[in-house]
Amino acid sequence: MFMEKIILVDKKDKEIGTEEKLKTHKLGKLHRAFSIFVFNRKGELLLQKRARGKYHSGGLWTNTCCSHPRAGEELREAVHRRLKEEMGFDCSLKEVFSFIYKVKFDNGLCEHELDHVLIGSYDGKPLPNQEEYEEWKWISLKELKKDIRKNPEKYTYWLRVAIGKLDSYMKNVA
Numbered sequence: 001m002f003m004e005k006i007i008l009v010d011k012k013d014k015e016i017g018t019e020e021k022l023k024t025h026k027l028g029k030l031h032r033a034f035s036i037f038v039f040n041r042k043g044e045l046l047l048q049k050r051a052r053g054k055y056h057s058g059g060l061w062t063n064t065c066c067s068h069p070r071a072g073e074e075l076r077e078a079v080h081r082r083l084k085e086e087m088g089f090d091c092s093l094k095e096v097f098s099f100i101y102k103v104k105f106d107n108g109l110c111e112h113e114l115d116h117v118l119i120g121s122y123d124g125k126p127l128p129n130q131e132e133y134e135e136w137k138w139i140s141l142k143e144l145k146k147d148i149r150k151n152p153e154k155y156t157y158w159l160r161v162a163i164g165k166l167d168s169y170m171k172n173v174a
Contacts, residue, residue: 005071007032011100013114018071028102028110034079035162036065038091038120044138046122048087050156051132059134062156066115079118087136088127091120097165103157117162141167 005018009032024031038046045064052058065086069078075095084090095118102112128136145163148155 006068007071009114011114013098021068022109025109025111028104028112030100030112030114031068032075032116033068033111033113034066034075034082034116034118035063035158036079036083036093036118036120037162037166038064038083038087038122040121040123040138042138042140044140045144046087046126047137047139047144048128048133049135051134053131060156061154062159063162066156066158075116083120086129086132088129089122089124091122093118093120099161099165101158101161111158113158115158115162117166119166 004021006021006024007015008017008019008024008029010016011030013032015032019027019029019031040046047061048064049061050058065079065083067078067082067086069075073081079093080090083093095116098114098116100112100114102110104110126136141163145167148160148163152160
C-alpha cells in the first residue's frame with residue numbers, strides 16, 4: 001500500500017517537514033492543502049459528494065476537488081494533477097486566498113489545514129473517479145449558501161468555511 005507523505009507547515013505556510021497522510025490526520029498536525037472551486041459560464045459551482053469510503057467526511061457534499069500536495073510537489077502541480085485524477089478534467093486555476101482551520105471528526109481523525117483556495121472555469125461534463133465521489137452537480141452560490149444554512153450537516157466543514165470567504169471574494173471582483 002502506498003503511504004503518501006504530505007507537507008507539514010507552520011502558520012505562514014513555511015514547510016517544516018513531511019509526514020504520512022493518515023498519521024498527520026490522527027495527530028492533527030498543520031499541513032498544506034488545497035480546495036478547488038470550478039464554475040461554469042452560468043456562474044454555477046461544480047460540487048461533488050464524497051465517496052462514503054473516504055477516510056473522513058464520506059457522503060458529504062464538498063467543493064469541486066480538494067487534496068494535499070505530496071512531499072516534494074509544488075502546489076501548482078498538485079492542483080492540476082488532483083483535478084484530473086478526481087474529476088477527469090483540467091482547467092486554468094487561480095489562487096484567490098488561503099485560510100487555516102482545524103476540525104475533529106467522530107472517527108478520531110483531525111483536519112488541521114492551511115487550505116489554499118483556487119478557482120477555475122469549465123463548461124464540459126466531468127468524468128469523475130468512481131472511488132472519489134458518489135454524485136456531482138452544478139449549483140448557484142445563492143442556492144448553495146441557502147442549503148448550507150438549512151442543512152449544514154450535508155456539507156464538509158471546509159466548504160462551509162470557504163464558501164463565505166469565496167462569496168466575499170466574488171463580490172469584490174465583480
